[in-house]
Amino acid sequence: MAAENASVLFKLYCLTVMTMIAAAYTVALRYTRTISSGDLYFSTTAVCITEVIKLILSMGMLTKETGSPTRLKNVLVEHVLCSPRELLKLSVPSLVYAVQNNMAFLALSNLDAAVYQVTYQLKIPCTALCTVLMLNRSLSRLQWFSVFMLCGGVSLVQWKPAEATKVQIEQNPVLGFMAIAVAVVCSGFAGVYFEKVLKSSDTSLWVRNIQMYMSGILVTLIGVFMNDGENVLEKGFFFGYTPWVCFVVFLASVGGLYTSVVVKYTDNIMKGFSAAAAIVLSTVASVLLFGLQITLSFASGALLVCVSIYLYGLPKQDTSKLSRQHTDQESKQKLITV
Template structure:
């Protein structure tokens, strides 16, 4: 695999920025969907615009990387216009992510929120398993332990006890809900690791790969707009309900998406999951300050588990081959002494 060598400081910088952007995005999104006054915008159009902005930003970064508009044109012609196979290859994660989002919606329609939150955290070990199977990468026992510790920590952070209600709910099918969430978990792990494999399996520029994926992403999200909100969009307009805060949310989602691809390129999807978990903790703390959310024992315990798991996963792996050789040498010396 062709992977560029980058400094640890750069990796930490990307992980930190991605974590902060994700936390800010979560809080800002909650504000625009619950507190902000005015007409509610269509979330499907916001997702589509995010893909467009990520495409524009990637074009800008590729222009900077190539150094001239002529080289940019040549790169686009070679890798985009005359590479239908590559476009098809990068359309796979876009389609899989679309399936994941729909399955998550179906799961939420058939499962209680608490059950959904717990089971959906299985995407973390699923991503680790896909990393081992698809990238032929090994994880130490301590890293596997930290992965499942992270899973439990995120579950506790997001845990909210179910409240009794007299509101009549729609008929739910737990079986359909669990099947849907199983598909969503598999899609999440597969799509992320698949994209990582594509990024690291060739010397093709990260920004070229992003452009290839975002082009298919725009098509997929446009289909989602007209399938879910088509009539309303035609009636009220594509940018109905947009405010400066909504534009800020779209911008954060775009920047976060770019940093996510950088993190996947230079670290891995498991570290991306740890960063996302840290973002959940930060956004929850921000919600305490901004929205009056109450800190609970489960949140404090979960936050501690998340922090410890991040530390454990980051510990250097022990070189078992050297240890085995050392043991073998020791055993040989003991035999010589015995003889």
């Protein structure tokens, strides 16, 4: 009984942390792009630093996993230095994730955190579609129904977007929605692609992360100098950085890695609750910090999205088991008839 209670407590802990990270990241990022005083930092440099921190953290986890410096060196030589083909393979999701992360900054510069949090759940149908096409999996009728419900909820949220009264900068909601659209497509494709690469071999998750983040650093550096090269050379790489910006980078770095580790200890229903709770927290924070005015269409759409996330996470019925049970019942009925 104690072990069961400990397991439940640990799952609740995982749920709470994932929820807080998801909500805090969007709210803090929105704050640094719209309200935080001081010079505006370059979002491309923040994305690049995030990749560097993820690489360092993954190196630390791999060191712990291998258990000795010698084994760590052998693994890095075998899978990184002597595997250019694998590095090239992982450069695909690293490029896509770099685009996704930059789109998040663009979206939250033009949309409220709560609107972003709801709309970003479109990654669920996008991921579902990529899963069907790339991994040859099937979805249940309930999951397809929840996907359409989610799209309907997002449409309601975007029908008459809620306005934030405390944001003084000029915003372009259409540009923000287009940025989210690109981000969700990138999220769905990159996530499924990375899963396919992971399952194609027995290579450690942390090795794969290192391969991806090494490519990611190169890709994001190119992005820095293509988009903000002159300004970075003139003002410096860390221009405009404040404690809030560092907090955003920290959440982006640790959040993804933490979530990937604890996901195996939770089920889809708990992940659904986490996403729904993050929407609620983001909405409350947006009302308090940004003066978000909740509309009926926003509230209705957000509710539909939360319900659809829960329905999508419900476990699929074991059709083979149901079929066997049906066959057994037919056999018993025939015996009774005879």
